Structures are given as C-alpha cells and as structure tokens.
Amino acid sequence: MNIGLIGNGAIASYVQTALAQRPHSIAAVLVRQTRVADNPGTYVDSVQGFPDDLDLVIDCAGHAALAEHGPAILQRGIDLVTVSLGALADQNVLQSLEAAAHAGNAKLHLASGAIGALDCLQAARVGQLEQVTYVGRKPPAGWLGSPAEKVIDLEALRTGAQTHFEGTAREAALAYPKNANVAAAVALAGVGFDKTSVRLIADADVSANIHEIQASGDFGSFTFQINGKSLPDNPRSSALAAMSVISRLDSLSGVISL
Template sequence: MKHVAIIGYGAIARYVMTAIAERDTVALCGIIGRAGRLEDARACAPGAIAIADSVGDLPQRPDLVLDCAGHAGLREHGPDILAAGIDLYSVSAGALADADLYRDLSDAARRGRTALRIVSGAIGGLDILSAARQGGLTRVIYRGRKPPESWRGTPAEERIDLDAQSEAQVHFRGTARQAAALYPKNANVTASIALAGIGFDETEVELISDPACRENRHELAVEGAFGSFAIQISGRAMPDNPKSSALTAMSMVDTLARLEDAIRIA
C-alpha cells in the first residue's frame, strides 16, 4: 500500500482523490493546502483526511506526493518535499520555465536522492519527442487552440475582444518560456513539450482563441534527424474549470496506476 499526499484541492485534485478512493493499493494520507486557506481544503477532503500547510506537518509521512495545485504549489512546497526524500509528481510543468525554480528543485532532488516527475498532462507524443531528441531536433512548434471563455483572465483579453470574436485569432506568438510565464493556467503543455524536446527557448508557440472551438485543441509538429511527426488532440476541459484539461487529471491517475504494473511501457 502506497500512502499519497496531494498538493491542492481544485478540480484536478478532486478528480484524483476520487480515483484514489476507488483503488486498494493506494491510500490518500493528506492534503497540503495554502497557509490561511486550510478550511477551503478541508471542505474538499474526503472523510477525516489530514490537512496541513506543509508536508512536514502531516501526521503521516507520504510515500509520494502529487502536485495538482499549479505553479504556486510547486514553487512553495516542491523543494521541501524533494529534499525530505519524497518523490514528487506534478502537473505544473510551466513553473519550470523559471530558471531559478528549476535549479532549486534540481538541487533539492539531489540532496534528497529523489526525483520530480512531470506527468504528460493534456498532450501526447512526448515519448516520441524525447526519443527524437537523442538524434537531434531542428524544429518543434506547438499551437494551442481554445474557445474564448478559456482565455478569460489571461493576457489574451488585452489583445483581442473575446466577446466580439467572429473568427479565430492568434493572441500569442513566442517561445515556450514566454508562454509558460504569461499563461500559467493555460500553457503547461508548452513547458512539457519544451522539457521533452528542444528546450524552453527554442520551442515555438502559438496560442489561438477560436469561437468555433468547442474543445481544447493541441497541435504539435516536430522535425529532426529522425524525420518528422505531427499530432492533434482535441481534449475536453474539466466540467468545473474551463482552464484545466480533463486529460491532465487522467494522466495523474494513470501515473499512479502504472506504479503498480510489473510490466509497463517505459
């Protein structure tokens, strides 16, 4: 039996909690919430699960921690968890665009002899991308297309009129590092691609608001010594959070499931 703690209590965290409750090889031993907002976390916690604002304050030491809270959660708790000798799985790839945080997490993992694992999230093809990197990559471009409501509360509002759109509009062109910094709740996919492939500063990104879109569409095109490939994924958002992909939550559950497998796809 593995004992698992979760950082966060939003839509993705609640989905993962439900999945853990249905398994007999994994048990939820705690939720790590934001200091000053632990009552919000308690309202989402199943049963009498422990709530704390740090991994060290949980009554039971977890075997591993799942970060479902976003960039702030990884930044606040990640280094302490890794340094304490606990492996960490995260959906917050975009936070690693911050070079200082990347260094802090790497140093903490070395001290704790642990690892930070980024789950695949809303995008596929990362295994092919990572393998192709070994032969050399020449171009990696990601295009993210979402309905206007998914871009509310982001810099897209400053560049286009989301209420008056009649056709698709590109509101961002740049690097994965820039996209992850400007769109922390929308562009984790860009960071996952950068980490698996050619890096934050070489990965090209376009973000598009499209009123004809009913689902979040991810397009990845890659060229290199291996040849080329392109994939497109149309994913549905979480019912209670249009900025979060349902596939992101599913990928975290799948990560847990694969920990149990004696034979698995590497």
C-alpha cells in the same frame, strides 16, 4: 502507496476519486491555512504537516504551489508528481527543485498533462530534432484571465480566430501560467524551452481545447493533434491532465512501466 496531495480543486478531486479505485491511500492534503478547519483530520497547511511515512506527493495546485512546496517535499526525500510543468520555465524554480531532489535523494516526476506524443519527441531528440512547434487553440472564453485579454477583445470575438501570442515555450509558460503547461511539456520532451516555438490562438469557431505539435528531424516528421475536453467541475482544467496524473502513478507503482 501512502500518498499526499497538494490542492483540493477539480484535478485533486478527480485524483482522489480515481485513487479510491486503487490500492493506495491518501494520508494528507496540503491546502491553504484557512481551509484546514474543513477537514482537520486530513488537511494540513505546510509540508511539515505531512506524515513521515509518505511514499509520494501529487501536486494538483499549479505553478505557485510547486515553487513554494516542491523543494521542501523533495528535500524530505519524498518523490513528487506534478502537472505544473510550466513552472520549470523559471530557472530559479528549476534549480531549486533540482537541488532539493539531489539533497533528499528524491525524484520529481512530470505528468504529461493535456497532450500526447511526448514519447515520440523524447525518442526523436536522441537524433537531430530540428524543429518543434506547439499550437494551442481555445474558444475565446478559455483565454479569459490571461494576457490574451490585453491583445484582443475576447468577448467581442464571435467568429473566426485570432493569434494573441507567438514566441518561445519559455515566454509562453511564464506569461500564461494557467494556460501553457502543454507548451512546457512539449519543450521538456523535445528541444527545450528556448527552441520550441509556440503560437496561441483564440478561436470562436471551436468548442474544445485543441493542442497540436509539429516536429521534424532525423526521424522524419509528424503532426499530432488532440481535441481536449475539460473536467465537469472546472472548464479550465483539462480532463486528460487529471488522467495523466493517475497514469503516471500507475506507471510508478506497477511492475511493468511503459
């Protein structure tokens, strides 16, 4: 496949390294205008700069990039893979992406990001899925730069845990654009943004990012938990989120899809 990327951060770096081991090529990377001169043969600063023969674009740059560039990519008829699922909590962004995908006869593929068990949720919603709760627990430093700073003193939290957010997945995704993509993934796989309950916790006694899903319905009930590691290049980027992009690409390009 001939692939375009959006972004050149830690996740994009991981994706580029992984793609080098696969029969795909990176034709262009969309970056800020000020970065184009760093690699003028590959870097572009607009969707119009992408070549016409792209098979797929992978978004590695976050909510704002998906909202800004996603519609133009889809309208060009190019499929798009993203881990920026929290952006879809904004109805205007969602509707813009859906309209562009229809107009361009293209698809927006959602990578699972830093969480698992989404296939179970998708199957369970075929019946009556009654309750879904997502709990996100990180060390205090993992919440720096987020609204958690307005609720608790993160630097002073040396022991124990404090909840700094309780609400819906939509509220979490919109308030925590850099921290709540997992909540959005759970919502999209299950009962939706407004029916998914979310609790976000700063915990000084943990060293990993811990994600937990609790769900019940006609299928029974389950609890899923994962202790996630970050990428070495960026402690705020999930290693599994980067891996999920490559997994999604492998599924799309393979003859057997799971």
